[in-house]
Amino acid sequence: MNPLKYILEKEFKQIFRDPAIIRVIFILPVIQLIILPLTADYEIKNINISIIDRDHSTTSNRLIHKITSSNYFKLIDYSGDFNQAMTGIDNDKADLIIELPRGFEADLYAQKKTTIFLAVNAINGVKANLGATYLRTIIQNYNNDFRIALLTPGRFNELPIIETTSSNWYNPKMNYKFFMVPGILVLLITMIGLNLSAINIVREKEIGTIEQINVTPIKKIHFILGKLIPFWILGLIVITIGLFIAWLFYGIIPLGTYFTIYVFAAVYLLIILGIGLLISTYAENQQQAMLISFFLLMIFVLMGGLYTNIDSMPEWAQWVTKFNPVAYFIEVMRRVVLKGSGLSDIKQLLSIMLIFAIVVNYWAVISYRKRS
Amino acid sequence: MKQFYHFILKEFYHIFRDRKTLLILLGMPMAQIIIFGFALSNEVKNAHITIVNESNGAASVQLVQKIEASKYFELYNQSTRTADIEKMFKKGVIKVALVIPSDFDKTILAQNNSRLQIIADATDPNVATTLTAYLSIIIADFQKEINQLNTVPYTIDLETRMMYNPQLKGAYNFVPGVMAMVLLLVCTMMTSLTIVREKELGNMEILLASPVNPLIIILAKAVPYLILSIINIITILLLSYFVLDVPINGSLILLFAVSILFILVSLSLGLLISSVTDSQKSAMFISLIVMFLPTVMFSGFIFPIENMPLPLRTISNIIPAKWYFIIVKSVMIKGLGFKLIWKEVLILTGMMLFLFSMAIKKFKIRLS
Numbered sequence: 001m002n003p004l005k006y007i008l009e010k011e012f013k014q015i016f017r018d019p020a021i022i023r024v025i026f027i028l029p030v031i032q033l034i035i036l037p038l039t040a041d042y043e044i045k046n047i048n049i050s051i052i053d054r055d056h057s058t059t060s061n062r063l064i065h066k067i068t069s070s071n072y073f074k075l076i077d078y079s080g081d082f083n084q085a086m087t088g089i090d091n092d093k094a095d096l097i098i099e100l101p102r103g104f105e106a107d108l109y110a111q112k113k114t115t116i117f118l119a120v121n122a123i124n125g126v127k128a129n130l131g132a133t134y135l136r137t138i139i140q141n142y143n144n145d146f147r148i149a150l151l152t153p154g155r156f157n158e159l160p161i162i163e164t165t166s167s168n169w170y171n172p173k174m175n176y177k178f179f180m181v182p183g184i185l186v187l188l189i190t191m192i193g194l195n196l197s198a199i200n201i202v203r204e205k206e207i208g209t210i211e212q213i214n215v216t217p218i219k220k221i222h223f224i225l226g227k228l229i230p231f232w233i234l235g236l237i238v239i240t241i242g243l244f245i246a247w248l249f250y251g252i253i254p255l256g257t258y259f260t261i262y263v264f265a266a267v268y269l270l271i272i273l274g275i276g277l278l279i280s281t282y283a284e285n286q287q288q289a290m291l292i293s294f295f296l297l298m299i300f301v302l303m304g305g306l307y308t309n310i311d312s313m314p315e316w317a318q319w320v321t322k323f324n325p326v327a328y329f330i331e332v333m334r335r336v337v338l339k340g341s342g343l344s345d346i347k348q349l350l351s352i353m354l355i356f357a358i359v360v361n362y363w364a365v366i367s368y369r370k371r372s
Numbered sequence: 373m374k375q376f377y378h379f380i381l382k383e384f385y386h387i388f389r390d391r392k393t394l395l396i397l398l399g400m401p402m403a404q405i406i407i408f409g410f411a412l413s414n415e416v417k418n419a420h421i422t423i424v425n426e427s428n429g430a431a432s433v434q435l436v437q438k439i440e441a442s443k444y445f446e447l448y449n450q451s452t453r454t455a456d457i458e459k460m461f462k463k464g465v466i467k468v469a470l471v472i473p474s475d476f477d478k479t480i481l482a483q484n485n486s487r488l489q490i491i492a493d494a495t496d497p498n499v500a501t502t503l504t505a506y507l508s509i510i511i512a513d514f515q516k517e518i519n520q521l522n523t524v525p526y527t528i529d530l531e532t533r534m535m536y537n538p539q540l541k542g543a544y545n546f547v548p549g550v551m552a553m554v555l556l557l558v559c560t561m562m563t564s565l566t567i568v569r570e571k572e573l574g575n576m577e578i579l580l581a582s583p584v585n586p587l588i589i590i591l592a593k594a595v596p597y598l599i600l601s602i603i604n605i606i607t608i609l610l611l612s613y614f615v616l617d618v619p620i621n622g623s624l625i626l627l628f629a630v631s632i633l634f635i636l637v638s639l640s641l642g643l644l645i646s647s648v649t650d651s652q653k654s655a656m657f658i659s660l661i662v663m664f665l666p667t668v669m670f671s672g673f674i675f676p677i678e679n680m681p682l683p684l685r686t687i688s689n690i691i692p693a694k695w696y697f698i699i700v701k702s703v704m705i706k707g708l709g710f711k712l713i714w715k716e717v718l719i720l721t722g723m724m725l726f727l728f729s730m731a732i733k734k735f736k737i738r739l740s
Contacts, residue, residue, distance in 0.1 A: 020654045028657075032665060039669045039680050039688075046678050089535065090706055092698070115531050122534035123544050123705055129416075130498070132532055133505040140512065165487065166504045168494035169461060179496050191660065199653060206573070284392065286652045287565050291396045294557055294664070295404070302408060307674050309499055311418050311467065317411030331464060338495045341462050 003218050007226030015230055021196070029188045029238050033245045037180045047131040050077035050085040050094045057105035059146070066142050067098070072134045089121045096120055096131050108146075170338045177250050182333035183306040185242040189265075190272055190326055191297060193235050197276025198293040200227055201368070202283045224365045228273050235269040236262070255340030263343065264332050267353045271325045274360035281368045300326040328353055375584055379592035386566070387596050397562070401554040401604045402611060408550050409543040409616040416502045419467040420448040422460055429477025435514050439470070444506045461493050468492045468503045480518070536705055547612045548700035549673030552693040554608065555631070556638050556667060558601050561659040563642030566593050568655040590646075590735065594639045601635045621707030630703070630713075633720050634696040640727035641692070647734040667693040695720050 015021060049067070053060050068075045073096075077088050088094035099117040101107075107114040118135065122128040171178050204210040213223065243261070246252040254261060276293065283289035302308070303317065304326035310318060321327045328349050335341035343350070387394055423436050440447045448466050449456075460466045471489040479486035490507055492500035536544070567590060570576045579589050605628070612618040620627065641663075649655040668674060670684075671693040677685060688694050695716045702708040710717070 018653075020651070020657070024654075024657045028661065035684070036665065036669055039675055039684050048678075090702070090708055090712060092702075118532045120532060120534050121536065123536050123701060128534060130502060132534075133502065133509075136509070136532075137505060166490035166492060166508075168492050168497075168500050168504075171494035171497060171500075176497050191664075195656060195660065199656065203653070284390070285569075286656075287562065287569065288390075288393050288396065290561065290565065290652075290656050291393065291400065291557075294561070295396070295400050297664075298404060298553065299407060301668070303411060308412050309416055309419075309496070311420065312416050313411045317407070320407075320411070334495045335462065335464055339462050345462050 004222045004225060007218065007222060008229055011226055011230045015234070025192060025196075025234055025238060026241065029185075029192070029242055030245060032188060033181065033184060033242055034249055036184050037177050037250065047073050047096060047127065047134070048076045048088075048094045049073045050079075050088050050097045051075060052080055052082055052085055052097065052099045053078070054080060054102040055100050055104035059105040059108060060100045063100070063139070063142050067135070067138055070134070070138055072131070089119070092121075094121065095127055096135065098135070178252060178338055179334070180306070181246045181250050181252055182337045183304075183330050185239070185246065186326060186329045186333055187301055187304070187306070188242065189235050189238050189269070190300060190329075192238060193231060193269055193272040194276045194293050194297060195290070196234075197227065197231050197273045198279040198283075198289045199286045200231075201277060201280035202286050202289045206285050220368050221365050224277060224361070224368060227277055228270070228361070231273050231276075232266075232269050235273070236265065239265050252337065254337040256336035256342055260336050260341070260343050260346070261333070264329065264336075264346065264350060264353070267350065267357055268325060268329050270357040271353060271360055274357060274364050275325075277364040278360060278367065281364060300324055303327065305330050325353065325356060376588050376592060379584070379588055380595045383566075383592055383596045387600075397558060397600055398603065398607070401550075401558075401608055404550055404554060405547065405608050405611050406615065408546050409612060409618075412543075412546050416499055416506075417444050418446050419444060419499070419503050420465060421445045421503075421507075422448050422452045422457065422466045422469045423450075424452050424454050424457065424469065424471045426454075426474040427472050427476035427478075431477050431480050431518065432472045435472070435511070438514050439507070439510055442506070442510055444503070444510075457491060466493070467499060468507065470507065543612065543616045543618050544705055545673060545701075547608070547616065547618050548697050548704065549671065551605070551608055551631075551700060552634070552671060552673070552696050553664075553667055554604060555601055555635055555696075556641075556663050556693060558604060559597055559635055559638030560642040560645065560663050561656065563594050563597050563639055564645040564649070564655045564659060565652055566597075567643070567646035568649055568652050571650050572652055586735070587732065590643060594643060597642075598632075598635055598639060601638075602632065605631045605635075618704070620704050622703035623709065626710055627700070627703045630696070630699045630717060630720070633717065633724065634692065637692045637696075637720055637724040637727065640724055640731055643731035644727055644734065647731050647736070666691050670694060671697045673697050690723075692720060692723050695723075 051064055051067075053064060064075075067073055076094055077085055079085065082097075082099065085094060085097045089097065097119040099119075101115070101117070104114055104116075116139065118132065120128045120132050201210070204213065218226075239262070243258070275296065279289050279292050279296075283292065299320075303310075303313075303321050303324055305321070310321050310327065313321070332341075332346050332349055335346060421439065423439065425432050425436060436447075439445050445468075448460070452460070452469075454471065457466075457469045457471075460469070469491040471491065473487060473489070476486050476488070488511060490504055492504050494500040570579065580586055609620065609627075613620055642659075645655055645658050649658060670677070670688040670691040672688070677688050677694070680688065699713050699716045699720075702713050
């Protein structure tokens, strides 16, 4: 007679008798996966720009035309007043101000050199950075065109010119969804898995049913496994639903195999659920358990590499992300879905995850005490 | 009034006796502000790059050194062959590759015309665009350097000033965002949980059967969290000012007043959630759905709202955190006065009144 079988039966019954949980598990991910990727459009377009043209010459007009006809910028203000343009930045209406000085054209012809002023609303670093970079590229291109039009090129270039060509691999159309959707799926199963398992044992403590289990001859490992396995199966089901939606709504089919994703997800879920159970064995009530799991979630999510780039973090923070399972799974998802990496490409990450899983769950088993 | 006072006292005892929870409630925001303030940044730097240098002449070595010296790139593996690039991308060890063809040095000297190829890992499109742009700028600089002897005619220079955040610090954006998240977490989730907990444990029946006005019971539950949140705001502001060097350019009183307004909104939301749920598990999941993800996605502190499709932009208007985020950014970093934020304040006030009256309307005196 295997006691595990009966514990599993109990746990499954408990889960399926709670309609709210079923809704959370099956409907929540669907809605979120459909809506959230639409919000997560990091592609910077519609950068609002104010132009102060003090020159009003043919050259300045052409440059302005060139800037506004690119897809990135939206001209919202074309007054000659710097203060008014600044108010635009204060109201968040404008992101950039360009000021073309008086004598822009004349200087360019006479002194062969002129300067444009650019003010950037830098509170939102991404937009500031990219906006300024785009603008620099446009102005540089304009500058080159201008130069070529004036200088008759000889058979050879008079000055060394380096041409660069760039190609974007794995996502040539630069589709942001390919990047976001698998990432959001990871966040979803993390949230559901961690929260459900974190309040599980502690709830039994709070209601008092844990006493009944403690007086039975069940082994600690059976108890923990009984809590782990049902959520593990649910987690895999959520992933399946998520991958299906990714295909149905966003046409995302992994370049690698589904098998690789599932192998990694299976190990990953063990870690997340193990962390949840660990919280659950230490916490005294559900409130505590939730606070801790939300705290961890915020760190996991914001430092997972989906919202900000891990390479740009300071060294100690990069070191912290080495202990963040979300960062591993997002990395693996990206590699499998977009780059077609196979098990052999991710075996290092997979083995780190395996070690995590063993440590966390072993810890959960020994920290669960049948005595209170 | 005396009853109300005693009930508040009771709630405080509840909170103070649960030392662990109290410690987490007060310590968590501090840990978060420090971690996120230092760790998160929108800047792209230290990206791993590999350079395939088939030329190995003086000019190409000089270019490689220039790239190595930049803070944006970190050279990975010096002697890479073209065939290795794909393997490196698949292993995820590099973000971008630069190929210097074998005739680079020859062409740059003889024909004044040479080509370079940049290959970016576009799984993250923004990082790819940024890195390509950075690399192009470095190459353009390099070109300028070798041209130093001959002045280039007709140059348009660009002088850039980063306003409000000259060092492009991520903290300027994340501190207001984390403030909104922490306040929602403490107010909305904790309030709804404490009330639902009484239901789950069966204490609610006793409380409702007492002669006390049930509303007083509920309101008394919210007061301690109001005070805890105010303490949290103070610690967050102190930390961000003294540790993270985020300036407080506007009026401190105004910042405080709007924060209290936002706390009231979150508390009302918590009360509403507790009125419509009866287990801590569902209260938590509702808080998760209406609070955590929408705050991250819709408040504009990570994803620009103006990029969203119109229906979602409309939805973002009902997220309180979005308005609070705008206000905090305006007051704290831009130093604007009430005149420029009254609209947002009005919206938050409206939300608070609506949520609070809904919570009272939905509050049931009888249990099932």
